[in-house]
Amino acid sequence: MVSKLALPWRARASSQLHWRSWGDEFVVYHAGSGDTHQLDPIAAELLKSLAQEPASTFELVTRVSVSLELEADDDLFEYMEKVLCTLSRLDLIEQS
Amino acid sequence: MELSSLTQCELNTQLRHQGLRLRIGPFIAQIRSSIPSVINGIQQLYADYPIEQESGFADFHVEVSPPRNLRRWFRPQVLFLFDHKSPFKPLPYEQAFPVLEWGLNWCVSQFAHNYLTLHAAVVEKDGHTVIMPAPPGSGKSTLCAGLVARGWRLFSDELVLFSPKTGEVSPIPRPISLKNESIEVIRSFAPEVVIGRSSADTAKGTVAHMKAPIESVRQAMMPVAPTWVIYPRFEAHASAQLISKPKGAAFMRLIENSFNYTLLGLQGFEALTGLIDVCDCYDFSYGSLDEAIAVFDALEPPSTSLNICN
Numbered sequence: 035m036v037s038k039l040a041l042p043w044r045a046r047a048s049s050q051l052h053w054r055s056w057g058d059e060f061v062v063y064h065a066g067s068g069d070t071h072q073l074d075p076i077a078a079e080l081l082k083s084l085a086q087e088p089a090s091t092f093e094l095v096t097r098v099s100v101s102l103e104l105e106a107d108d109d110l111f112e113y114m115e116k117v118l119c120t121l122s123r124l125d126l127i128e129q130s
Numbered sequence: 131m132e133l134s135s136l137t138q139c140e141l142n143t144q145l146r147h148q149g150l151r152l153r154i155g156p157f158i159a160q161i162r163s164s165i166p167s168v169i170n171g172i173q174q175l176y177a178d179y180p181i182e183q184e185s186g187f188a189d190f191h192v193e194v195s196p197p198r199n200l201r202r203w204f205r206p207q208v209l210f211l212f213d214h215k216s217p218f219k220p221l222p223y224e225q226a227f228p229v230l231e232w233g234l235n236w237c238v239s240q241f242a243h244n245y246l247t248l249h250a251a252v253v254e255k256d257g258h259t260v261i262m263p264a265p266p267g268s269g270k271s272t273l274c275a276g277l278v279a280r281g282w283r284l285f286s287d288e289l290v291l292f293s294p295k296t297g298e299v300s301p302i303p304r305p306i307s308l309k310n311e312s313i314e315v316i317r318s319f320a321p322e323v324v325i326g327r328s329s330a331d332t333a334k335g336t337v338a339h340m341k342a343p344i345e346s347v348r349q350a351m352m353p354v355a356p357t358w359v360i361y362p363r364f365e366a367h368a369s370a371q372l373i374s375k376p377k378g379a380a381f382m383r384l385i386e387n388s389f390n391y392t393l394l395g396l397q398g399f400e401a402l403t404g405l406i407d408v409c410d411c412y413d414f415s416y417g418s419l420d421e422a423i424a425v426f427d428a429l430e431p432p433s434t435s436l437n438i439c440n
């Protein structure tokens with residue numbers, strides 16, 4: 035049985051996402067739902083990364099830690115799991 | 131032609147019969163009413179407004195009149211009618227003029243979708259505008275009235291009309307709605323301003339309206355780009371304090387203050403982010419009008435920087 039952590043996440047309707055940022059504050063408008071969300075830099079990087087290419091939680095931790103120059107430790111892993119849950123609840127991403 | 135050039139008889143006739151066609155900022159409101167407090171309120175508080183004498187298009191056809199039922203014999207009531215239909219339940223007859231004002235606010239917030247509309251006060255000085263969104267009871271209208279009494283141009287104490295096409299805010303200067311203690315605060319602060327009749331026991335407490343300065347009315351067709359978004363909050367005895375507000379947080383709060391952001395869809399997102407791009411944003415607490423006005427007079431316009439991600 036494949037671990038859930040290894041299953042790839044993908045962005046839902048990434049072409050319908052419209053972004054704006056002010057420094058490290060990000061907002062994204064989802065044209066499909068009409069919802070607007072404020073995201074922190076990690077959530078924004080994660081969503082943008084998934085909009086480029088699906089990835090598992092493990093792969094995402096590596097990607098985000100490299101792009102944001104963060105240590106890929108347990109704290110980051112735990113935080114990213116929470117962010118993935120939140121983005122999934124907002125219907126911005128889904129797991130295969 | 132201004133409303134003040136009408137004789138009492140002409141004003142009565144227009145309001146009672148064909149309707150008074152009043153130009154308020156970018157809109158023409160055709161108003162009918164035979165209620166004395168409405169006629170007097172319009173005569174006193176809209177004296178400087180242009181009126182259209184020719185019949186023709188009006189953005190809003192409104193009427194304030196008693197409902198046709200037996201209630202006229204006991205606890206009489208008043209209805210706001212839009213296109214001959216009432217969107218609201220009747221209110222006490224004594225509240226007829228505030229009902230007109232609330233109804234006109236409703237018309238703009240419901241139908242002016244060529245603008246991004248926000249619930250906020252707007253004032254302008256030297257070509258720079260302050261947008262002040264705030265919930266009821268935060269001292270927004272009082273601060274707006276104080277600023278206007280000290281020379282700031284009134285755009286509105288209730289409504290922001292932000293054009294997605296031009297990136298400018300259009301004025302819609304109307305009487306400023308003062309509530310409860312703020313009525314006496316403004317009477318004492320600026321004895322020269324005209325404040326209309328008070329209506330007690332409304333849903334907002336006692337309400338009275340302050341006349342817009344004639345200069346603001348005459349410049350009502352002159353839009354200006356926004357400069358600052360400031361969230362005011364009155365705190366008794368507090369010193370004036372202006373604290374920079376992160377733009378993301380300011381943006382999300384502006385969504386809460388918008389009437390039609392969701393309806394405008396992507397255009398609303400682009401408009402609102404564009405507004406935040408060019409504005410400096412602050413939280414502002416104050417306990418004294420004089421101190422608050424000194425802070426506003428000393429505001430420095432922002433240097434604009436954009437950071438757009440696709």
